[in-house]
Amino acid sequence: MVEVKRITSTAEITQGEKYVLVQYGDKKLDSRHSRGHTLTIESRHKPDALKQVEFHTAIDGAKRLAKDEGIKTVYVLDHPDSD
Secondary structure, three states: OOEEEEEOOHHHOOOOOOEEEEEEEOOOEEEEEOOEEEEEEEOOOOOHHHHHHHHHHHHHHHHHHHHHOOOOEEEEEOOOOOO
């Protein structure tokens, strides 16, 4: 089972752990890296309700991706203005 953890900083991600990260950013992006994936949801110029729907959809997708790749944790950096 995939665990979803809400974080306030990427520094909270355990060193060396494989993970999927969902975060807000300037543009939509799905990037693969040596420790897993980062899904970025565009947050600019969108109503809050739409941002929330897209973000929750991305979390669901991240959970499926993590399960398919044997990754145990999805981290959610859920503050629209966080880096």
